[in-house]
Amino acid sequence: MGQTRGMSATVPTSTIDRLATRRSERELLGQLHGAPEARFLVLAGARAAISSSEDRRQASVRWFAADELARLKISTADALFLGGDRKTFSGRFAVALGDAEAEAHADALAPLVDLRSLLTQGVLAQEDFSLLAEAKMLSAWHETAKYCGRCGGKTQGRDGGWKVACTQCGAEQFPRVDPCVIMLVTHGENCILAHEPRFPEKMYSTLAGFVEPGEDIRSAVRRETLEEVGVPIGDVAFFGSQPWPFQHSLMIGCTAAALSDTITIDRKEIDDARWFGRSEVRDMLAMKHPRGLFVPGGHAIAHAMIRRWAEET
Ligand SMILES: [Zn+2]
Incomplete structure (x- = not known):
């Protein structure tokens, strides 16, 4: 790995402490959950209840008090513990609704907005x-x-939802995170951007893929790049990382130096990939590309990596 380069877009100014070492304290969690200052965010699948500015250019998490949710007959009994406010120490929790329940409360919870749109906007x-x-x-x-997974018995949530334990054999399971590499491949003054069938038409982005068991990050970058576009990679440098909740990935952003400029596309994974020069990428970032091509927007780590490279002189 090369040197760590910070990415301002992913530096958190955290006001909530996850209190990870105290999740197992049942009494503490009970007190935080029962206090009038406790606040709950509401999720419905991949959608979240948010507050949005009038012009819809800014949004924030909408926090509900327990009595507001009680009036809507939304239970907080299985709320997931997110942490405590660093200043007030009030507990922060998440309530996850099923589709039918979300539909029944659609008006009271509106707007319920898809997380992916919130991120890309x-x-x-x-x-x-x-x-x-x-x-x-x-x-x-x-x-x-x-x-x-061991005996098929029912599990029960523990530690504010941060683990489950089997009611029959006691085996514990913990939340998983899947590491995923996302790489900006460069060669001289050009970089590779690709279009995948699932992307919006005309959107091009960096290559990406999952890290396999037993594999380090640099090897994953090299393997995925070779598989997707047939380009061998030399140096790999860490750029930054980003939680990617679709489903439970951690995107590990890297820059990767190509050893060859010959691209051979694996059509099973992507439908187009080619070299882009800096000025063309700057047009894409500014939404001024003559053919309407563009790159991912907003806070996506791909956007930050592409912008950093395009603005280097
Ligand atoms: Zn079991």
């Missing part, structure tokens, strides 16, 4: 996105951790 403060990512990744994990 860049309307949320970094800390708010991190809290929603924390809540979404935890709640999505609970959907798949209802039964024990």
Whole structure:
């Protein structure tokens, strides 16, 4: 790995302490949960209840008091513990609703906005996105951790939702995070951007892929780049990282120096990839590309990596 280069867009100014070492204190969690100062965010699948400015250019997490949710008959009994406010020490929790329940309360919770749009539009403060990512990744994990992987018994949530234990054999499971490499491949004054079938038409982004068991980050960058575009990689440098709650990934951003400029596309994964020069990428960032091509927007780490490179002279 090369030197660490900070990325301002992902530096959190955290006002909430996760209190990770104290989650197992049942009495403390009970007190924080029962106090009138406790606040709850509400998720419905990949959508979150937010407050939005009138022009919709800024949004923040919408925090509910327990009595507001009680009036809506939304239970906070299984709320997931996110942490405590550093100043007031009031507890912060997440309530995850099923589709039917979310539909029943759609008016009271509006606007319920898709996390991916919130991220790509860049309307949320970094800390708010991190809290929603924390809540979404935890709640999505609970959907798949209802039964024990060892004996098939039912599991029960513990530690504010940060682990489940089997009611039959006692085996414990913890939330998982899947590491994923995302790399800006450069060669001289050009970089590789690719279009995947699932992308919006005309959007090009950096290459990405999952880290495999037993693999280090640099090897994953080299393997994925070779697989997707047939380009061998020399130096790999760490850029920054970002939680990616679709489903539960951690994006590890790297810059990667290509040893060859010949691209051979793997059509199973991507439908187009080519070299882009800095001025063309600057046009894409400014939404002024003659053919309407653009790059991911907002707080996506791909955007930060592409912008950093395009603005280097
Ligand atoms: Zn079990």
